[in-house]
Amino acid sequence: MRVNQLLTYSTKLQLLLLLGITSFVTGCSQYSTGRLSVGYHNLNAKFNAYVIARDKMREAEIAMCRNRKEDYNQILxxxxxxDSLEAQPVGDLLQDVIKKASLVPDRHQNSKWVDNAYxxxxxxxxxxxxxxDGIETLRYVNAKGRDEEDxxxxxxxxxxxxxxxxxxxSALSVAEFLRSQPLNDKNTRDYYLVKAYLHQQKQEYILALAILEETFDLLPKGEETARIHFSAAQMYDFLEKPQAANVHYKEVFRNRPSYDLSFFAxxxxxxxxxxxxxxxSTEGGFKRMLNDRKNSDLRDRLYYSMGVIETRKKNYPQAIRFFEESIRQTTTNTTQVPYTYLEMAKVYYDKLQNYELAKAYFDSSLALLPHTSPQFQKITERKDVLDEFVKQLTTIRTEDSLQRLSQMNPATLDKFLDGVIEKEIEEQERKVKEAQKLVEQARTLNANALNFNGDPADRFVLYDPVALNQGKLEFKQRWGNRTLEDDWRRSSKVATLLTQTDNITPVANGQNPVTVGGGDITKLTKDSPEWKAKKDALYRNIPLKKQELDASNQRMEDAYYKLGKIYKFSLIEPENAVKTFMTTLERFPATNYKPEIYYLLFLTDQKNNQDSWxxxxxxxxxxSSYTRLLTKANGSIAATGNLELEAIKDYEKILGLYQNANFSEAYAQLxxxxxxxxxxxxxxKYALLRIYLLGKLQGREAYLKALNSFIKxxxxxxxxxxxxEVLEAQQSTSIKKNG
Structure with missing residues (x-):
């Protein structure tokens, strides 16, 4: 009897235990709303998935921050x-974040960590x-999320x-919605930062700064805050507010910046x-930083800044010297070089009007400047203008020089050409001696180079005398002695002619250019066939016959005409345009361009002789067609419908140029x-299109001035x-800036 009672009790206990386990398992379903189930899944979702994913995300962000390369020449x-490329080294970590965070919505739907995981x-x-995919995930959080802060x-x-x-x-729409929401402190701080970032990316620096000034009190001290202060200072510098910029540069030092950040601040x-x-004093103020051994690899940036200072002080020769020193001080980090070339190009272009040198430095800058740089497109457009400008200027100087040679008597010309070849030989000998000197210097450095203890792959090639010497020898064997210039790979190079009255270097336009590269000309003698061949080639470049002289004059006439149009429409230099057009008329009174030049002078020479043209x-x-244009402009046929039709047709053509970003040509036609x-x-409509073009070509100041003129x-x-509406938007930003 007692045994039966014990068996019955044991069976009941087993049944109760089984029932308890079943109830616990059923109650812990991720779809259950019971307190026990929710607590269970909250615990597992947090510590078995979300916290692990969150920590891996922090690890990935720290690694990306540590590996980030900042370009301090641009506004940070x-x-x-x-940047997905920046994230590649931590790609596995980010994939683990996705994998771990995905466990929360997959296995713990009723937990409070689902929104955080998404x-x-x-x-x-x-x-x-x-x-x-990222945008879709974040939109899902907003649509299906349960926690407002998440x-x-x-x-x-x-x-x-x-x-x-x-x-x-879309970003502004989201910002407008968030503006009306009760955000917690963290979200308020992040919202302000993203909103400021939005306006910064739109180049609305005044609005970005206004938002940042309200945000700094919410930011904790640290390197990221130092970086934001530096970015704010750069924007103030861009707006030409150096005193406000310096306030933020000082704040950089109060927020534990990196060494590079503190250096640039x-x-x-x-x-x-x-x-x-x-x-x-410019030199005195920078002397301490130049002498600091920790800045040895940043001396190029220091000399660049000293050059910028001298540029703003209008001491252009000294500025150029500092920029040149910046190039010489460049070490393994060459990221500064294109910006130094660019600044030199601007000085030669805007301040010294030396367009040939400006073109050379723009070319050098573009060759090294990252295509993602905001300045790249603008520089490319300016370079295209300068390429055409220098082409026409070179043609004028070349033809003028060649024509002066053609006026010499035969004996004098023959003697002069012998002198040209002799100078070329002397120059070649000088270069050979310089090359030998470099080789000797490289040999003396070989021992030190061979004692390099590090990985040879880590050695910068230009500081490895062995590799440098080997490269020079290989280059010389393949290409010969070549001048540092454009198109150096061409096997045929045109001989250099120097007139006795100036140092103009004309480029020959003949059919048979002289080969001067890739061969040893130092052994030539006056009686040798090679000498005679060189002289004959030089003779072929000189317009000695009437038809050759006519062709030379035509090339010069075309170049003067094109140069005048470049001055007027591309460089926006009306005085130089008038001078060039006048020279064209004086030197070529029978030019076929005369009616167009009269018309262009009528449009350009408004201060002096507009009515006479x-x-x-x-x-x-x-x-002529230009006379008809002039009569149209004076309204003689304004009553007809033809003017309106032609106006619409030309407007659509110019608008097409604008839409294709061909701003210079669009402005010229407009x-x-x-x-x-x-x-x-x-x-x-024409006037409004002109406003947009002025903004693209001449900047914000010309844009605002044109807007005000339109209203009048x-x-x-x-x-x-x-x-x-556009003008009020600009004025409101100015008010916020001043406030």
Missing amino acids: PILPVL VLIGKARLYKGQFT KHEGLIWLMRAYVETKDYN SMNSLQNEALTSNDV KTKLLAEFPN EMAIVTYSGSKIED DFPTSPLLPRVR
């Missing part, structure tokens, strides 16, 4: 750009460059994703002090069309509300 982005997944995908965090990252993909309208601050105070055009060429179609019904010149235009 307020937030680091999401935000982590979205961030990881953005870091990996998977913007479409949804706000997801929206902030969604806004940043839109900024990275340059979808600024010190240098930029010192540069601003030198510009705003008469008590600070109009009179000449009407009197000498009454039936300037003529504005005069031609004065009084037409779409005259205001076209008070009844239907386009006026649009112009006022």
